[in-house]
Amino acid sequence: MYSFDMVRPTSVADAVSALGQDEAQALGGGQTLIPTLKQRLAMPSVLVSLSGIDELKGVCREDNGDLSIGGGTTHATVAAEAAAHYPGLASLAGGIGDPAVRNRGTIGGSLANNDPSACYPAAALGSGATIVTNTREIAADDYFQGMFTTALEEGEIITSVRFPVPEAAGYAKFEQPASRFALTAVYVAKYADGVRVAVTGASENGVFRWTEAEQALSSNFSPDAVAGLSVPADGMISDLHGTAAYRAHLVGVMTKRAVAAAS
């Protein structure tokens, strides 16, 4: 890696001001950023570690029933602490990477990165979550803007993510054999006012909502409800691990399985 300075502020305010420096970049769990640095694909002058900021960590239930997760909370903490409140989300977090990744990687880092094969984007979009930053609140529907692209501004920090807790939710992930990221994965969440279905891993535009399935599942929340539905292969990712047609097919299968797994 190229050399850089490193600061470890203890408050969001200090982190924000540190990020105001030229070529400064936030460091969450480093599970994406550090490999990038090692390959010399990024050249920040200052890394602003968020790991010393207590106000970015933790899982708590808000007065309106939403589950709020600090932007610096690790996947392992979400897996453990969200389980009683939002089991669908906890189980998604528990299936990310391996224990080392889960003990370091954070929800804020994952959502900021918005890898098209990542898990959390599906949960956030599928839950209609709100991405809370140091300056504003962004609805998930507005936040994800295509592969590795989000509504975040330079230097903006995800301080928390607020999830409305559904009646039931499930995540079905078909793993890419090498990376074990999602080759195609689907998150479904059933709310009083309807079902949301978010698909990750499949589309060249990153995570997306499958509205046709949402409608079908809103009137009948059962695996059979999506049996006849399919998404077009157009715009799906085609790579070494699966063609666009295969991914389109998996969207249907994984949706069915996510509904079956919902709790």
Place this chain on the structure above:
Amino acid sequence: MPKDHGIGASQKRREDVRFLTGAGNYTDDINLHGQAYVYFLRSDMAHGKINKVDTEEASQMPGVVRIFTGADFEGIGGLPCGWQVTDKNGDPMKEPAHPVLAQGKVRHVGDPVAAVVADSLEEARTAAEAIELDIEELPAVVDMKAALADGATKVHDDLSDNLCYDWQFGTDTEATDKAFAEAAHVTTLELVNNRLVANPMEPRVAVGDYSRANDESTLYTTSQNPHVIRLLMGAFVLGIPEHKLRVVAPDVGGGFGTKIFHYAEEAFCTFAARQINRPVKWTSSRSEAFMSDAHGRDHVTKIELALDADNNFTAVRTDTYANMGAYLSTFSSSVPTWLHGTLMAGNYKTPAVQVNVKAVFTNTVPVDAYRGAGRPEATFQLERVIDKAARELGVDPIALRRQNFITQFPYETPVAVAYDTGDYEATMAKMEELMDIPGFPERRKASEAKGKLRGLGVNCFIEACGIAPSNLVGQLGARAGLYDAATVRVNATGSISVMVGAHSHGQGHETAFPQVVAEMLGIDESMVDIVHGDTSKIPFGMGTYGSRSIAVCGSAMVRATEKIINKAKKIAAHLLEAAETDIELKDGQFSVAGTDKSVAWGDVTLAAYVPHNYPLEDIEPGLEETAFYDPSNFTYPAGAYACEVELDPETGEVTIEKFVSADDFGNVINPMIVEGQVHGGIAQGIGQALLENCAYDENGQLLSASYMDYAMPRADDLPHMANYTVDHSCQTPCTHNPLGVKGCGEAGAIGSPPTVVNAVIDALQSGGHKVEHIDMPVSPSRVWAAMNG
């Protein structure tokens, strides 16, 4: 009661204490005073003409000691190939130059263009970014058949085309054609043996050192065969005589074949250390490993099997394209020929076997031996086509194999080798018993009740190990003998150091080899240590590959130990004032037959070194013996494997539910180590069958260049232990080596891929899918595509 010491005891591996506690001494742990670091600037193009490599600005960067380019290696030898293959027209194979750093052209992604030596690796890397490369991109040849087409771009401009050799072997064309013409049935299959990256846990490392005081070079390297590296690098590349060149391969974290070969980075570090008079270190990153370690396999084959009306195999004919990559790696030319063609008879008494191989240059990383080397490719095609034939003929695949087994030994195959011994019926029966074949229909029903398909795949294999009889391989084109050597040094108090030419990098030699010596002498294993991996300490050795260590080097060790026993008996006879012929050695005691007179091992060894009472007029003092052992034949381990898979028809995902291997390794020294070797081999075979895929795009860019895209097998890809049986109880001892051993290191990787693919095809067929073949890796997307194709 299982034995707890000596031959046959499952002793825990003594080397694991250091490996598991982080106390190993790997090449990267070696840091020499004043050492500099090298960073190789590698081509990101598959094929290009080098117009200019401008290092001027880079040379001024902080920390830079010196930058080398291909021009610095003009007049210095290139990396040699160790095996000469003769074309079917009688011409020698084409052998293009393989410079240490690219000269004139880059020929694959990863080809080193320049080497920056600096005080730190980061400085070297930063300076490398300042090198200005003017490389004109040329069209890349990637597909082998396209590489052979008229007018194809040439990988090497000085060669007439991209064909390295066109080799034919076995039964002549007339007899083969006749057998096919007369056949009652012919089954044909076209398949690919997928390219693999070996991925040992420890990447390659080299540290070159030079002492101006005595003009001596030392290379520390991650090698399976330090003497071979000394020979190749010293004699053919750098021109350093053996007595001025020491090669050390300390603890090595896995090789799987890819650490046999002599690599450019080794020659570079040795050369550069002399040039700058400082040690030079290189540690491969994982990304570099993907584009610079020799790859494995990569064959495209058409195989035909002819049968008579009674389903007897009458002929096999194969047509293979074997990818050599851009240059010939050390053993590359022998893999698709002598290590592959000679095994094409398999376990079967097929009278006509003809093998055709075209070796092709492409703009890809060189391909060479990888666990099994040639034999997995042979087994895969033969066992896949037999399975297909059984289905076409409506006969049981086990019965069809059984009916065609070789049953009389020794057996001369039509492909130049003579199997000394074996019992294929025994391993087949053992496999059937352990697999519970009669219970399969019930298990299939249970899977179907869950919405899954279940398939059963079986496979038999034979391999030629213990390489190799030097006179035979010499006739076949090997440029070296493949014997091995051992020195048994008995110390004054009776402890023993055995210097062996075999190198242990995960095989457990440090445990197994002492078990043999201890058994022969009747002493405790703790008195015996193995010394390996250092040309300055051991007499000679051709190293570890081809499941040869115990069969060849172990035999040398037995011969040397026999010499020790003979001499020790002479000393004992003197001490006991008895005739030498009356001396017996048992449990570490020399006694006079029929009397209670005896002396202990330690008394005899002490007398050898403190020869106060010693037959000095008859023998020299001291107790140290060396033996070289050249085998008279290959060894032929064989086995029968079976596996059951479950296939999810919705996703195409395949899981292995049950796996049985029944191997015949002849005698077994340490059953636990043998089982571990088979477990590891099967994991790699399952990796090849289901997961691993080294893929290039049409421009020669490596698509699977990291673990994000190259899928290694992990624990949960393998069957649960309760459904996983590794058996080696069928034993027909090798007839021509003193231990009766055959070797077990590669069996798992040879036997398992066809087993898995046969099971997948069986599962698909059971679901009504008329799928005859899926190329490896049989990934979910490929299975789904085949089902929906």
